[in-house]
Amino acid sequence: MDLLQGWNPGTILPNLLAWGGGAAEEAAHGAAEHGGKHEPGFGWKMLVVAIIIGLIMGLLTVARSGYKERVFKNPITQCAEQLFLFLQQLALGIIGKHGRKYLPMVATYWLFIFVSCIFGLFFDWTPTADLSLNLGLAITAIAYVQWEGIRTNGIAGHFGHFAGPKLGGIMVIVSGMIFLIEIISEAMKLLSLSLRLYGNIHGGHEVLLNLNQLGALNFGPHEAYIPLGGLLLPIKLLTCLVQALVFTLLFCVYIGLVTSHEEH
Amino acid sequence: MANHEAEAKSGNLAASLIGGLAVIGAGIAIQGFVETLKLGDLTINIGQSLSMAGVVILLFPVVKLFFTDPLGAAIHERNSQLEATFTDAENLRTEMQKMRSDYETKLTAAESKAREEIQTAIKDAQALRQTIMSEATERADELVKKAQAEIESEKAKLIVELRTKVVDLSLAAAEKVIGENMDTEKNRRLVQDFINNVEVAR
Numbered sequence: 001m002d003l004l005q006g007w008n009p010g011t012i013l014p015n016l017l018a019w020g021g022g023a024a025e026e027a028a029h030g031a032a033e034h035g036g037k038h039e040p041g042f043g044w045k046m047l048v049v050a051i052i053i054g055l056i057m058g059l060l061t062v063a064r065s066g067y068k069e070r071v072f073k074n075p076i077t078q079c080a081e082q083l084f085l086f087l088q089q090l091a092l093g094i095i096g097k098h099g100r101k102y103l104p105m106v107a108t109y110w111l112f113i114f115v116s117c118i119f120g121l122f123f124d125w126t127p128t129a130d131l132s133l134n135l136g137l138a139i140t141a142i143a144y145v146q147w148e149g150i151r152t153n154g155i156a157g158h159f160g161h162f163a164g165p166k167l168g169g170i171m172v173i174v175s176g177m178i179f180l181i182e183i184i185s186e187a188m189k190l191l192s193l194s195l196r197l198y199g200n201i202h203g204g205h206e207v208l209l210n211l212n213q214l215g216a217l218n219f220g221p222h223e224a225y226i227p228l229g230g231l232l233l234p235i236k237l238l239t240c241l242v243q244a245l246v247f248t249l250l251f252c253v254y255i256g257l258v259t260s261h262e263e264h
Numbered sequence: 265m266a267n268h269e270a271e272a273k274s275g276n277l278a279a280s281l282i283g284g285l286a287v288i289g290a291g292i293a294i295q296g297f298v299e300t301l302k303l304g305d306l307t308i309n310i311g312q313s314l315s316m317a318g319v320v321i322l323l324f325p326v327v328k329l330f331f332t333d334p335l336g337a338a339i340h341e342r343n344s345q346l347e348a349t350f351t352d353a354e355n356l357r358t359e360m361q362k363m364r365s366d367y368e369t370k371l372t373a374a375e376s377k378a379r380e381e382i383q384t385a386i387k388d389a390q391a392l393r394q395t396i397m398s399e400a401t402e403r404a405d406e407l408v409k410k411a412q413a414e415i416e417s418e419k420a421k422l423i424v425e426l427r428t429k430v431v432d433l434s435l436a437a438a439e440k441v442i443g444e445n446m447d448t449e450k451n452r453r454l455v456q457d458f459i460n461n462v463e464v465a466r
Contacts, residue, residue: 042312049319055321060330067338084335101331103336106327108320111327129317131301131310136316143317159286183286187293 018078026056040125042051049127052119055112087248094252095259105144110204117240120201121233128243129201131194138193141185141251149258158258162186176200183218193250204236431455 038046059076066077068086091099113128120126127133149158162182165177208229215226298308434455 042309043311046315049316053323053326054318057326060327064330064334067334070342080331080335081339082333084339104332106323107332108324108327111331112323130312130345131306132312133316135308135310136313136318137320139313140317140320159292172407179285180289183289184293187290190294241337 006080014205014252031233044257045125045127045130045133046125049133050127052112052115052127055119056115059115082109084106090248094249095256098259099252099256102252103147106248109141109251110244113247114240117201117243118237121236121240122206124205126201129205131202132213133199134194134197137197137247138190141193141247141254142189145254145258146186146250146259148255154258164230189250189254193247197243199246200239204232204239208232208236427456427459430459 060080063074063077063080066072066074069077071079072078081135084103084107084169087110088103091106093099095102116126116128120129141237146158152158153161159179162179164178164182167175211229212225213231215228217224217226298310301308314422431452438451
């Protein structure tokens with residue numbers, strides 16, 4: 001239970017549709033009390049992650065039940081097929097002909113980020129609004145990219161690319177500088193992937209929270225709550241799609257850069 | 265060979281050194297990244313990040329097992345079936361076109377044969393008509409000739425009979441006039457000669 005300490009589960013309430021009660025109070029005063037942050041404990045975070053994975057597995061299981069039909073009639077199976085074809089096209093278009101083998105990884109990122117963001121439309125906290133968890137996603141992505149690069153080009157070949165063109169004599173110093181800059185650049189891809197996702201989703205939550213505070217009403221002992229943040233629902237839904245797409249797109253670009261020599 | 269092995273060993277050593285340097289460089293960069301975030305009041309819990317990385321690593325085979333592999337196989341199978349169906353349809357179309365071509369060839373041949381047969385039949389009919397007509401003409405000519413011969417025969421017979429009658433009448437008339445029997449052979453011949461002369465003169 002220590003894991004749950006320091007975080008009020010009452011904040012996991014629909015921040016779009018809640019009226020009155022704890023949510024309104026939280027919306028009106030929560031930011032001041034908690035310094036503007038609603039940071040759940042590690043246990044709650046993992047619980048939410050588990051719920052999201054359960055949702056993904058549930059959807060995939062329902063979709064899988066329709067795979068045996070010649071023509072997919074189940075709407076979830078149809079959606080899964082469209083998603084599969086979209087991601088396959090993305091992987092083949094960006095990575096190249098060998099992009100199909102990276103499809104499971106691409107689909108993993110897309111599904112987790114999209115479902116997490118959709119979850120975040122209804123709840124106060126979601127894994128993609130957490131920088132640490134986003135960094136976890138980015139670490140796996142970059143580690144996988146480096147692994148694939150080493151597997152394709154060999155250790156020397158992969159890291160040799162970081163040094164740029166082969167230079168002789170005193171110019172070796174320039175190669176060393178290029179190597180250092182490339183290493184920093186590779187490490188900064190973690191920042192690029194994690195901070196972008198965090199900024200967009202967390203920023204969306206903050207905007208929504210502030211709009212909801214604008215809609216807080218007091219009627220004597222009763223408190224009401226106009227969910228003005230709900231007006232942002234369409235754009236936040238679009239953000240879910242775009243962020244899932246951007247993460248997977250960048251992952252494909254990184255994979256394509258390190259494995260493009262495979263075709264030659 | 266020894267040179268190659270030495271080069272390979274030195275290459276591996278260099279690669280290991282480069283890899284080590286890269287890892288150290290990345291570590292320094294990440295440390296710098298974390299420190300920078302702290303300046304911006306953003307904290308990172310590396311333990312939570314690694315837990316999340318573990319979750320992704322666990323989720324990966326699930327997605328592969330439940331989503332990409334079976335759906336990819338299902339789509340591939342469906343595409344294969346579609347290709348087979350299209351191939352069958354194409355084969356059937358080719359076969360149908362061949363059958364149609366054969367049918368048209370046979371139809372043309374049958375029409376040609378029928379036309380030839382009709383032409384032959386027409387020719388035969390015309391020949392038959394010609395034969396029948398010539399036979400009929402011959403027959404008619406024969407009949408006409410026969411009729412004419414009969415007419416001539418009858419005419420001659422009648423003329424002879426008429427002459428005989430005329431002679432008899434003449435003799436009878438002359439007998440009445442002179443009152444004697446003039447039916448002698450000599451008289452008869454005289455009358456007959458007279459009549460013949462008359463006929464010649466006429």
